[in-house]
Amino acid sequence: MEFSEFADLPVIDCHAHFKGGVKNIEELVSEGETLIEVIKRGRLRQMYITGEYAGLYLKVKYPGLFYAGGGVPAPYVDGIGRNPVKDWDRYIDELIEVGFDGIGELVSKPAERSRRIPLNSQYYEGFWDKCESAGYAVLCHVADPEEFWDERLIPEWAREKGWGYYHGDFPSKEELYEEMYQILDEHPHLKIVLCHFYFISADLEKAEGFLNQYKNANLDLALGVELMYNISRRRDDWRSFFIKHQDRILFGTDIGVSQTLQEHLDRVWLLRNFLESDEEFYTPETADPLLTRYREPYVGLNLPRHVLEKIYAGNFMRLWGEKPRNVDLERAIAKCEERGEKFIAEALRGLTG
Numbered sequence: 001m002e003f004s005e006f007a008d009l010p011v012i013d014c015h016a017h018f019k020g021g022v023k024n025i026e027e028l029v030s031e032g033e034t035l036i037e038v039i040k041r042g043r044l045r046q047m048y049i050t051g052e053y054a055g056l057y058l059k060v061k062y063p064g065l066f067y068a069g070g071g072v073p074a075p076y077v078d079g080i081g082r083n084p085v086k087d088w089d090r091y092i093d094e095l096i097e098v099g100f101d102g103i104g105e106l107v108s109k110p111a112e113r114s115r116r117i118p119l120n121s122q123y124y125e126g127f128w129d130k131c132e133s134a135g136y137a138v139l140c141h142v143a144d145p146e147e148f149w150d151e152r153l154i155p156e157w158a159r160e161k162g163w164g165y166y167h168g169d170f171p172s173k174e175e176l177y178e179e180m181y182q183i184l185d186e187h188p189h190l191k192i193v194l195c196h197f198y199f200i201s202a203d204l205e206k207a208e209g210f211l212n213q214y215k216n217a218n219l220d221l222a223l224g225v226e227l228m229y230n231i232s233r234r235r236d237d238w239r240s241f242f243i244k245h246q247d248r249i250l251f252g253t254d255i256g257v258s259q260t261l262q263e264h265l266d267r268v269w270l271l272r273n274f275l276e277s278d279e280e281f282y283t284p285e286t287a288d289p290l291l292t293r294y295r296e297p298y299v300g301l302n303l304p305r306h307v308l309e310k311i312y313a314g315n316f317m318r319l320w321g322e323k324p325r326n327v328d329l330e331r332a333i334a335k336c337e338e339r340g341e342k343f344i345a346e347a348l349r350g351l352t353g
């Protein structure tokens with residue numbers, strides 16, 4: 001299908017990034033303009049952008065089009081660094097007050113044990129408690145596709161990025177899941193979306209068991225194109241799964257892992273064509289290299305309109321709110337100064353008055 005043939009429904013991308021982060025004011029402005037083009041040409045209504053205070057800049061510059069995720073220290077020894085958060089209550093309250101809409105993407109990719117801080121460790125206890133009690137949604141990446149633990153099966157592009165977990169003291173995929181099970185057990189009201197379909201698309205029965213056991217867990221579709229590939233191999237069973245769990249699945253692209261406007265749009269197109277059409281199709285040639293080129297086709301799910309409505313926007317709004325929060329511009333500027341992000345402070349100042 002063409003973009004113009006896709007359903008006329010509000011679509012919110014729950015998982016987008018600035019490509020490679022932004023390092024100066026010119027990049028901030030031009031990346032913002034690129035994302036606006038993606039919204040227009042990709043027929044999106046809004047985006048939830050990870051990028052901390054740069055995300056707040058987009059919220060102020062383009063009112064109503066962006067939700068922004070606040071950051072928390074990454075779960076690695078070098079991520080938590082010299083200034084670990086001690087008072088999570090205050091930390092999260094500040095993020096809410098300055099105008100962030102939720103947390104994340106909080107990324108817990110596999111790392112060697114000596115480097116990792118498990119998400120269920122004592123350090124994060126107050127974080128999960130606070131997000132649950134404040135009803136503050138978290139976008140969270142746990143683990144990776146199973147083939148990354150297997151030297152024979154890992155795709156070349158992943159190996160090149162150093163995402164192979166077979167030489168060294170890495171936790172198993174199941175161990176990473178155990179950490180999340182504990183968090184979910186202890187926080188039954190936590191609003192959480194697990195990225196990339198929680199990397200369980202290779203095992204439908206496991207996915208079914210997981211969603212049945214943890215009623216507050218949600219899954220995003222951010223590519224990881226292996227999820228579309230896996231789902232296509234048992235297309236009819238998965239189609240029933242999507243209809244049954246229509247309240248738990250969210251549209252997301254991982255734009256920003258892609259680099260160019262065309263690559264961003266290819267991600268939007270791939271997912272929309274997958275959800276809406278009944279076509280057999282392949283990764284477009286123009287798509288970014290992280291989207292594996294498979295020999296067998298993806299097979300579209302052709303989901304009913306009322307299911308699309310939820311996956312595209314309804315579920316996101318239930319978790320993150322009907323509209324983006326307002327930004328407290330003065331406080332945001334002060335925060336950027338304090339964090340040494342002078343160019344973002346300057347860009348925000350340019351938007352006052």
Ligand SMILES: [Zn+2]
Nearest residue numbers: 015017105254
């Ligand atoms: Zn991401």
